[in-house]
Amino acid sequence: MELYLTFGIIAFGIFLFVKEYFTIDTSSLLIMMMFIVTGVLSPEEGFYGFIHPATLTLGCMFVLSSAIFKSGIIDGLSSKIIKIAKIHYLMALLVFSVVTAVLSAFINDAAVVAIMIPLALLVCKETNITPSKLLIPISFAACFGGATTLIGTGANILVSSYAEKSGLEGFGMFEFSKAALVLSAVGFVYLFLIAPFLLPKRTSDEGNKLEEDAENYTTEITLQSNCPDIDKTISKSKLVNDFKAEILTVTRQSEVLDDLSGDFILKEQDNLKILISPEELVNLQQAKGFSINGYNVINDLLNTNRQNNFAHTDDVPNEIIKQIVKVLVPVGSKLAGKSLKELNFKNAYDSTVLAMRQRDETILKNLNQIKIKEGDLLLMHTSQAPLQKLTSQNLVFVISHYQKKTTNLKKAIPAVLITIGVVAAASLNFTSILMSGLIGCLLLLTTNILKPQEAYEAIDWKVIFMMAGVLSMGMALEKTGGSALISHYIFRYLGQLDPRLTLSFVFLVTFLSTNILSSRASAALMTPIVISLASAMQVSERPFLVAVMFACAFTFMTPVCNPTNTMVYTPGNYKFNDYLKVGTPLNIIIWIVASFSIPYFFPF
Template sequence: MALWLTLAILAGAIALFVTEKLRVDVVALLVMTALMVSGVITVPEALSGFSSQATVMVAAMFVLSGALQRNGALVAVGEVLSRIRWQWLFLLVMLVLVAGLAAFVNNTATVAVFLPLVLAASTANRWAPSKFLIPLSYMSQAAGVCTLVGTSTNLLVDAMGREAVGVGFTLFEFAPLGIVFVGICMAYLLTVGHWLLPERGVPGSEETEHVGRYVAELLVPEDSEAIGLRRDQLVPGSVEDAVVLEILRRRRPLTDPDAVVQAGDRLLVRGEWRAIGAVRKARRLRFDHVAGELDDDVERVQVEAMVSPGSHLIGNTLAGMRFAHMYRARVHGIHRRLLDIRQPLDQVQLSLGDVLLIDAPETAIEDLRADKGMIVLGTRKEAKVDVRRASLSALVMAATIAVAALGWLSIVQAALVGCAALLVFRLMEPDEAYRAIDWRVILLLAGIIPLGVALQKSGGAALAADFIISNLGQFGPLAALAAVYLITAVATEFMSNNASAVLVVPIALAAAESLGVDPKPMLVAVAFAASTSFATPISYQTNTMVFTAGGYRFSDFVRLGIPLNILFCTAAIVLIPRYFPF
């Protein structure tokens, strides 16, 4: 009975992870609750994820990485890029810097710091950002497998291995194999990958004035030439790449296709920003002023800001959080992966990777920069670096890694001591430390770890392992390792990397036990496959971040990512047994 209950809950979890109808952390907590209430696991087992070393360690690394980002240590490293004027050298140096940082610093934080720097350098040198942003994401993932603390997935696999069979990894045990993977990724991106990268235009040029295509909301005033026109008549014939999605009247879409525009209506227009501007001028439309007190005489600028991972904006609406009053700014347009907006912009629930085109006074730009929920893309003014605080933050991170590497303290102990040092030396305030933690990742880990316990306890993992062994056992452990890597890699393209690792680790351990081999190679296969996901823009947070900023299409990731996935899979099957013998 426990087995069937576990499999039913597992099927429901996979469906929710893939369809994204609920947030991944909510799904994880639902899974934990269902397993506990159904009696598949006990209450202590259900809550074990909250006390897991992986969960604690990931939270600590968020704080350590957050201090580096807050105090400008990462910006100081990234400023090296601004001095390079040769495109090939820029790409090479960027990849090297990202590889060095992402091995120790959370890869989303690394990408968040480099993203505006790459965009700024692209503008200054008249280069297309689309030639650099996918490499930025891919290298941050590849470098993450070089150390145990490089990604939360590595820590999760290590914790599950230790708890299940007493097998874990040291801080740099992944490094020899991880460096090979970084080399493969770098060689691919500098050669074939660079040739496959699309040319999506230069920011600020006539071709691309802003990032990608937006949905804008335009108000129809009393003197507008749009009054009396149907939706299909609103875009002048001379304007290309602009579509009127909806006519909103009293904040509701008009369902009658023959309805004509009246004064006071609002139009949702989709297209390149220049095309939207042409429609606005031709039909005498204007942007909503939102609030009277925002209409001052100060000089205003347009700023592009991306919703960052873990942002407080995710799931909220502009109206619900009173965005205009909080930031003294208006949102003129929203750019997102699927431009399917059919409601007033202030009622749209924001998602990771959304880019807001904001009209704000110059005095509000620093407030936008200081908000950790947004990554400012469109301004070129560099953030200030506090040299003393940045140096001390980097020293704390280096000391934490050194103490753990030398074996003086365990990795968890060293990380917690490092966090305490940040607070004692006032390099980070307690509230800032809490904000630096992506609590969705923490809840995902805490909620999904019990599923691994349930799969082992109910026999579900053994059942899956028996299926693999019965079909591939005759070909030896190498075939089983290949199957484990492929299952994890495919699952990670469609669901959270941590969720796919939790599903496959029990199967990998059971397969190793059935074959009578060391479980370490199987665990390494899961960690590497789950941490390197290249083929879709939704498979990893860093992919989602650069998808929007680079103006990419879904097919760009498929074209570049699948060959790299194949290279990694081949290298893993050949090299893992050499570095981690059966």
């Protein structure tokens, strides 16, 4: 009975992952709780994922990556990257891809891509390169780099840790690097010789679509003497409640007021800049007391932004100068999964969202009700202080202009040395990657390179909760005999063939499932299965485990198969089919090469 329950819960979990009714971490936790409630796993077994070595190690890697980025040392390379990238498109492709891959081998790949996106957009703005020709290669390069080391991806850490918990030998820091470099080299050849012809070329005008669409939803009105909203607060005004308008600024006796709360009282002859849908604007024109001036607010604010550019003035402090910025919601942002209303966004961050873009859909109506998703592009009216608050907490990162951090050598050098020490200690087998990671994090805190709150905020808790949840799937499969049963059927039909064919089949199934699920979910499901399969075939488990790791890392076919693909979707103005067109041939090539190269480096 428990076996059927396990398969049923996993099937239901896959359904949740595909349909995206909830965020992936919520779905993972729901699956874990179902295993516990049904008795398939005891509470201790179900919650074990939270203290699993893979989960703890991944948390340490988030903290170490944050210390590197906060020090500004990578920003110090930005001027050189930009200078080389401006030479020619192929040089831009080369420098961005190589730098991204190298950094992603040791630092969280999503954080690396978060740095590279605004740099790439700046290069595109100053050359004739379109973002759509550059951002997918950056995402793919992050996958190449992540596959080369044990700490490069969460899936690598998970597979190695799971193998150790099963009584097998874990993987060394660079044990599979040679095999990964072969596949990465094939990937780079594809990026430089084939991908440029498959990548879409979308004009720069399409990149400004968010602003252009928002312009159609903004106007300026004046409150006449017979206006029903006079002496009413914003929260109780007809303008907000009946016409669903968003009030951006109020000009009163030549004074522009933009620090507006729901308790702000409107007065006669107030001049309001508002965001409103065309349909409601028609209704507003027919209402009494509202004089519509037809003013283009977005253009005005953008012009003000260009003139001020956060510059100091004698009259206005730098921190309160308002401007329009485009920001991206990164993978792991705490904004994802919640609406602006739930977040109390305007009051909490003193900022107004003017428009939102999810994938290739621009949203301008009922913004407060829309659930924010990872990878969303937001057009915000904000000032420097709240923007810094949002970026420092990794809630958003700015892509409309590049903000270079000042390199703090007092923190940068120790942070780099500690990270090198963590990698070296694990590589030389002085201790496990978990122990070296924990010691590294402790050193960062005791030397005040990171404050405890910064370390806490550095951890992507959604990934941690997701990791704990998906590990319960693998544990349930193993406990109920599900992994042995699946491996039995694979062995029955493929076990008598050349082991390379079986390994090729494992790689194919894993990378196809990763393009639908997450890489960590696929790794958690496939690892116990391939361990049982190798045992049944009486061959080494290591080539199969490496196949699972590589299949999870080298996935490119959809915008949701890895976090970096999600992050570049909107800034690159991509469509879903772009990933299929560019990623599918690469995945097939990698699959074929891996089927021969993995057994060469890891014999059966």
